[in-house]
Amino acid sequence: MARENEDSRGTHAVVADPRNATIKIGIRDGVTGQFKLVPRERAVVSVFDSNFLIGDGIWEGIRAVNGRVQFARDHINRLFQSAKAMYMDLGLTKDDLLRLIHETLDANDLNDDKHVHIRLVVSRGMKSTPYQNPKVNIGLPLIVIIPEVKAVDPSSKNRGLRLATTWVRRGPPDVKDEQWNHISKATDVQACISANVMHVDEALMLDLRGFVKTCNSVNFFIVRGDEVWAPTKDNQMQGITRQKTIDVCRNNGISVRELDFSLTEVYGADEAFCTGTFPSQIHVTEVDGRQIGDGKRGVLTEKIQQLYTELVQRDVSRSREEIEAEVVAPRRLSRL
Numbered sequence: 001m002a003r004e005n006e007d008s009r010g011t012h013a014v015v016a017d018p019r020n021a022t023i024k025i026g027i028r029d030g031v032t033g034q035f036k037l038v039p040r041e042r043a044v045v046s047v048f049d050s051n052f053l054i055g056d057g058i059w060e061g062i063r064a065v066n067g068r069v070q071f072a073r074d075h076i077n078r079l080f081q082s083a084k085a086m087y088m089d090l091g092l093t094k095d096d097l098l099r100l101i102h103e104t105l106d107a108n109d110l111n112d113d114k115h116v117h118i119r120l121v122v123s124r125g126m127k128s129t130p131y132q133n134p135k136v137n138i139g140l141p142l143i144v145i146i147p148e149v150k151a152v153d154p155s156s157k158n159r160g161l162r163l164a165t166t167w168v169r170r171g172p173p174d175v176k177d178e179q180w181n182h183i184s185k186a187t188d189v190q191a192c193i194s195a196n197v198m199h200v201d202e203a204l205m206l207d208l209r210g211f212v213k214t215c216n217s218v219n220f221f222i223v224r225g226d227e228v229w230a231p232t233k234d235n236q237m238q239g240i241t242r243q244k245t246i247d248v249c250r251n252n253g254i255s256v257r258e259l260d261f262s263l264t265e266v267y268g269a270d271e272a273f274c275t276g277t278f279p280s281q282i283h284v285t286e287v288d289g290r291q292i293g294d295g296k297r298g299v300l301t302e303k304i305q306q307l308y309t310e311l312v313q314r315d316v317s318r319s320r321e322e323i324e325a326e327v328v329a330p331r332r333l334s335r336l
Helices: 018-022 050-054 072-085 094-107 154-159 186-198 240-251 263-267 299-316 320-328
Strands: 024-028 035-039 057-065 116-123 142-149 161-165 202-206 212-215 219-224 227-230 255-258 271-276 280-287
Touching: 018 142, 024 094, 035 094, 050 116, 057 072, 057 094, 057 299, 072 094, 072 116, 072 240, 072 320, 094 116, 094 142, 094 320, 154 280, 161 186, 186 202, 212 263, 219 240, 219 263, 227 240, 240 255, 240 271, 240 280, 240 299, 263 280, 271 299, 280 299
Parallel strands: 161 202, 161 280, 227 255
Antiparallel strands: 024 035, 024 142, 057 116, 116 142, 202 212, 212 219, 219 227, 219 271, 271 280
16 A cells, blocks of 8 residues: 655555545535435535534544444543533534444445444534524534545655744643633644644644643644653643553553653753544654654653553454443442
8 A cells, every 4th residue: 555645654654445435424414414424525514514614523533443333431521521511512422423423434335344434524504694693503413424545655654753833832721721622723724734834743832821732733842851741731622642641650660750741851852743533643753853762762651552452452353242332321320
């Protein structure tokens, strides 16, 4: 299989797959309530759709392995949390949504592939006229499920990432809460453009106080001594891979601190890495022209990658029925 062109390097470099040209996309129409599987070239939305008109929607990037949705409970819970915060009634249950994802995977014959990436997009739906107020919306939200075969380009993961600090800052939750996985990605797009201009793989973003926070499309970690440092969760997207990385560290005796730290501490780090649903963990070789450690993937980063891979394997080795039962399971109240 051919790799993407050189401009596609970085956290989301993929091995191109010809099957993506003929995928079927799952669409739940919010007006009729009908769910259809539509060939890629015919998958369109109205110019009166809320996402198109005003960027009013939410999304999830999800992995599926052999037809099993990876960390399904976490992703679906995050989507429903964002919908609730946005005052958006999805018009279905969590297990209903998981079944639509399964139906889309089945229709594309992707249940024997280990490298499926799903972009799940929810728009507030159809409007009667171009206007921001949800009062002019008609029906329920539009739900779009886009599955593609996307294996991480191994050369990108072996090479690692070059980062540079951008002028674009992460704002506070009273401006736009970064916990919303919102369609409006203007802040991150500007940071991404900044990275392109600086000829690096990702932009490293600071908060309004000048502390290191995140990258434009992935979460950021450093290693100092035998400790993993993660920026505090405020002012950044609540990454599921970020949290799973913290969990596997703590469950395996690796010390993790969530704290504010500066660029000076980044430059002096022994290791650094980024996390995301698509790349999992990928090491950082350079920040603002300063080499990180010896410029190679560090031993602790490699250990964390191994532990995370084992966690993913355990999660997706279950049956669909087991995964669905976890998605709909009530909160555990045993500690109350």
